[in-house]
Amino acid sequence: MKVEVIMPQMGESIAEGTVTKWLKRPGDYVRRDEPLFEISTDKVDAEIPSPAEGVLAEVLVHEGETVPIQTVVAYIETDKEAVEAPPREVSERAATEAVPPREPAPEPTRAVPPTTEPSPMREIILPPHPWEKQKQEIRITIPAERAERKAVRSSPVVEKLAQEYGIDLTQVEGTGRGGRVTKRDVLRYLEERAAHPSEVRPQPVEAPSPEAPELETPLYPPYLPGERVEIVPMSVMRKKIAEHMVYSKRVAPHVTTFFEIDMTRVSRLREQLQPDFEQRHGIKLTYLPFIIQACVSALKAFPLLNASVAEDKIVYKKDINIGIAVALEWGLIVPVIKNADALSLVGLAKAVHDLATRARNKQLKPEEVQGGTFTITNPGVFGSLFGTPVIHQPQVAILGVGRITKRPVVVEDDAIAIRAMAYFSLSFDHRLIDGAIADQFMAHIKRTLESFELTGV
Incomplete structure (x- = not known):
């Protein structure tokens, strides 16, 4: 069976x-x-x-x-x-079962110039971007036969690839089921076009009429592969990351503020707790749970940074759900610690370890990457001193943690001491948050970390 x-x-x-x-x-x-x-x-x-x-x-x-x-x-x-x-x-x-019988493969075909007789035209409507539902629909006119092929004989991945390289899918021979154009077909067509540039010319594109709305995002010109160039399609995750980054920078006016924080107190507590913590719980105690607790305290004091913008309204979130940016070999993902304010230092450490481990093993559930209200990213683990992270929409702020390093600093009575120091950066949405509020929020985090008190360990 x-x-x-x-x-x-x-x-x-x-x-x-x-x-x-x-x-x-x-x-x-x-x-x-x-x-x-x-x-x-x-x-x-x-x-x-x-x-x-x-x-x-x-x-x-x-x-x-x-x-x-x-x-x-x-x-x-x-x-x-x-x-x-x-x-x-x-x-x-x-x-034998997996490969259906197929007629001998035809000789590779080259694109031919369009005939003088135009194809029947059909008007189609391009739906707006998922994040821009209220934007005006864009109407364009394309040949009816091409519209049919786009809808029936190619996948969204293939259509996106063809759009990126300026390929007319009606000129590509499909080898998939029912003549479906596959990714392999498009890549083969690109190779043929590079090998015979004079025989395969890009199809002319008519200029938009004056009445048509102007596109906000410029279209990329087709890029022909060469001997010293390798063209690799973006993964689904990479494309989604790219779309989200562009959208976030476009919709939210980003401003970043930087604070220098003395992490000596936290560093000593961590070193003191580490041996027993690892033996009892089976995981290492990192700096991140301490930082999350400080953020939770600051979000309670400044709930505006736990909110979001909905047109001309402010949506205050009752739950504090902290997103943790996890770098993967194939991209970036932000699993969410739900109700982080209800967890102890131990609970936060376990949650961070569990989510990061399952993210790297591709075992996260969709609901575990949704519902975040504030995000923390830690480029310091790669040696970065500070950065300007992009806000994870629809949130209004994101905290960046730089590398914690020991260096000489001036302390009380103008003495010089070796302290564990780090730069923290906060990128915030200036539509909702003013600089004074952002700086007060960061000052709260600074005070909490520099005089950290253990609770619930």
Whole structure:
């Protein structure tokens, strides 16, 4: 019996997912709940376990393809004979099933100049950006046959790739199911265009009419690959990060203030607690739980920094949910510690360790990266002294923590002492927060850390 493997729904607001990597190949044996493939959504990357034990018989959705949730992406053969079949026999059988019969591949085609007779035209409407629902819809006119192909014969990933490199998908030969244009087809077309630039010319683009609204974001010109250039499509996560960074800088006027904080008190407490803490709880005590507690105290004193902007209204959040920026090899993610004000130093340390570990192992749930009210990023772990972090929308502020280093400073009575010092930076949304409030908030954090008192340890 064949068991369907479907694209799971990773959250209520997630409508599609992209297969980024298959961990098994057709013919491979897989156990129930063993990682089978990796997906990427606009919220989180995750490993998807196998729903059954058996042999991966057929892969329907290949790496790089984006499909709606509940789409069947593969089949697992659970029949006992198939499971116990010799590996070579199973592999050959699975390969035969996985690859449908196909006519001999045609010779590579080159784009031909458009005929003088124009294609019938159809008006389509481009939906506004998800974060800009209220913006005026943009109407453009394109050939009807191209509109049909964009809607039926290519995935959103392929369409975005074609848009970035100025490719008309009607000129690309599709080798996917039902003539679907795949990412491989687009990359092959790019290579052919680079090899024969005189034979494949970009399609002319008509200038917009005076009545059409002007696009705020400039379009990138097509970039032809060469011998010393490698073109790699952005991952789903990278594209979402890029979109969010551009949006945040555009919608929120960023201002950054810097404070120098003496971390000697916290450093000594950490060194004092470290041996027993690691033995009792199995994790190391870092500086971050101390900093989170100081932020929680400051957010209670200055609730405006725990708010958000909704048009001409201020939304005050009752919960204090602290986002922790975690750097990954493939991008950046911000898991959220919910109700951080209800956790002790030990509870915060455990929460930070758990979320960071599962983020690196692609085991976070969508709800664990949503609902943050304030974010902390710690570039100091990489040696950075200070930075100007970008606000994580729809929040109104983000705290950056620089590297903690020992250096000589002037203390009381003009004496020179060696202290553990660090620069903290706060980027804030000037629509809502004035400089005086931001500086008072930072001064509160400074006082809390420099005279830190242990509670609940």
